[in-house]
Amino acid sequence: MTATTTTNPYYCQIHGSSHHFFLSYRVSSEERIAKDLKPVIEKAGLRCLGERIGVFRDGDCLTPSKQYESEFLAALHLSQAIIILLSDASLNIMINHIQEDIKDSCLAEIMDALELYEKSPETVTIIPIAVMTEKEPGVYERFEPWTKEIPTEKKFNQVRDALSRLNRFQMTNLNPQHCFENVYPLLNVIKPIHLDESTRNIVLMGDKFKYPEHSLLREDLFHDLVTHITTTGVAVISGMGGMGKSTIAKQFAKFMMGNVHINENNLDNISIAEKIFKLDRFGGDVLITTRLETLPAGQFTTKLIAADSYMKLQSWSTETTREYILRCCPGLDDAIRTDEERQAFDRLVRKVDGYPLVIYQFISFFMSELPSLVDMESHFERVVGFNGGDSEAHCLRAIIELSCIAMKSDEIGRAALLVYFAIGYLEPSNIQYKLLDEIVERFQQSGKMSNDVERHKIVKRLIDLGLVRKLNTSSIFTHSLIQDEARVLAVKDGIQLQQLVGESILAVLGSDPYNSFQFEIGIHVHHFGVFHVGKESYGSKLEIAIDRTSGLLYIYKGLFSQAETTLESCKEKAKDFYGTTDDPDYALILNKLGNVLNAQRRYEDAHAIYVEALQIYESSFGRKHESVATILRCMGMVANSVGNAVEGEVFLTESLEIFKEVYSTSHKEVAATLNNLGNSFTILKKYSKAIKCYEDSLKIKVNLYGTRVHSSVATNLHNMGKLAVLRGDTTSAKHYFKECCEIRTEIFRTTNHPEYAMVLEDIADIDMMEGRFQKAYLAYLQVYATYCTCFGEENSKTESVKIKKSNAESKLGGRFQCQMM
Structure with a gap:
């Protein structure tokens, strides 16, 4: 069969001349599904893909006329993806039509779609969806169209041919009760999810989204959650700790292939959501878990309830708890040999009270230790007692105490x-x-x-x-x-383990500059600082080291506001702890605080802090000391940044000499200082000296770290790229910048980082020089957004890139906007 063609122009009054999706269905059997799917696909597409998605449905997109059939086929030819809904009822009608020699419009659509695909497979996608069959009210079974018995007469050859050809495509099943679960896979056809390597490992290897082996995967709640997220873009799951909120969230995230925003920690301050999630404009999908029993009044809560997107987890029923425990403990039934043991088990089940975390602990403890149920229940009585209060917490403690006794x-x-x-x-x-x-x-x-x-x-x-x-x-x-x-x-x-654990964390973290593994260890530094360090005053040097290190980690992550807050607090509490401002540990805090100010381009403030630290170090150690050398290097960096490279060279040369004397010529501090000295020579246009410094520094770093994937190496590559630009060698510059971007993405696990943005800005500058204005403009947009977050809108660096963005936009004129439209 040859695909039907038409010369009649077709224009949809809603979507224009073309559609992303074309819905092919039989009105008598699948109209309800088509009506439900169309608006949700369009709404989810706009929210998640950031563009208007057009879905053709004849009832909406055609007006009755003599040209109805030709316009219908023209719309099919102008669609990116053709969704073919097939059900047992639809095929029965098709068979009856052919038997009675009546033209079947659905069969014609299918054949036309297949012919269109075979002529131009790169421009159209066929998506056959088998609609499940309702066997009894609310109970559906899979439908496999290719197994349908078709009469053997010759007149049915076309039906058999159509089903055979459709079977070559990946056909999915659709449950009419859960049809929204097909929306995201459909959108993925239009704009596939491209996972970067780190996200792929997280999602496919199951690290971040892994749920415990004995977790009860609540399919009923999962279907409700998919419906809420798909239709509204946001859902809240509430329930006390241990109720399984994270499990269902991870189950959903795996379904979404990680393409959803999930707050990993409970959001118990809903006012944050009030400020952040502007539901009428917020892009993407958001799933929030919270321990709040009820949500406070406000716009956010009102919209959630209106959208029916608020789900409160309830504890399991006693019967569900019993059945689940018995299913997960295959030997438990055999262990219950007497009436006393059965009664003890029944009482334990009631005490557990359907609390998922306690159920999990019960199962794990029983399978590990095979205890007497009577003894176990007796211990529960002693711990839980009859004192009321949080019985779930007492039950959890009872099982954990039993585990500790066993250990x-x-x-x-x-x-x-x-x-x-x-x-x-x-x-x-x-x-x-x-x-x-x-x-x-x-x-x-x-x-x-x-x-x-x-x-x-x-x-x-x-x-x-x-x-x-x-x-x-x-x-x-x-x-x-x-x-x-x-x-x-x-x-x-x-x-007492606080000292031992804190020292262990710092020992494994090691010194900066940090790599990706050290950033993973860094979460324990932040956690320890928040929960186990004195809020008003310090009780030990360990607490000072934790807060100081936490501030340094924030600097490396580009979170300068948090870094400054942490280090300012650390400075004041350390002053009280030492009773003086002359202690070298106090100077070390000043050093890190100066680094924050330097990163924020607050050079005058940074210089003053460094001078204060230098005086303390010189008084304590004399001039020839590594701490003095560190401060001199920092002062040299500030001098370079304000354009005083002559002074920068002086500071950095002395710093380099001290480091070589104290350490060796192949030490990491020597490498870092050589890199900064190269910057001085670059500013002074002593390019040969600059490249020598950069290359010597890079060689030391690669030998030390055994890899080029290191933040310190990336810094060298960035500077070497900038020097190449000044020498007119943009080809080499792009090579350096590309490797630098790759390393920083690997290290920071994000492109929303100021150090990544700085390289991107330099790449955009080259694109502007070479006339790639659109590419430059898009890069400046990303850089500007990052700088606004990290430095603030009024920072000179942010204002500078804003001007560059405007210049790129003016070079484009109206062309870019037309292309975007």
């Missing part, structure tokens, strides 16, 4: 108990094995743990008891409520 019975268990207590001070979502190794080693060095116990045996014991769960091949995680119990029980046993 005390053998050497590996006692080691595991110490590690569990230590985990109480870590950030629970990603606990790296390397950090656990450091903690275990310190326990062994202190004599609290046998040297023969291996970390993997400790972790296995904790996993078996459900106290931690495997995240990936190098990390574990736990629930924050289980972690809270670790600290409570450690204090109860008289074990």
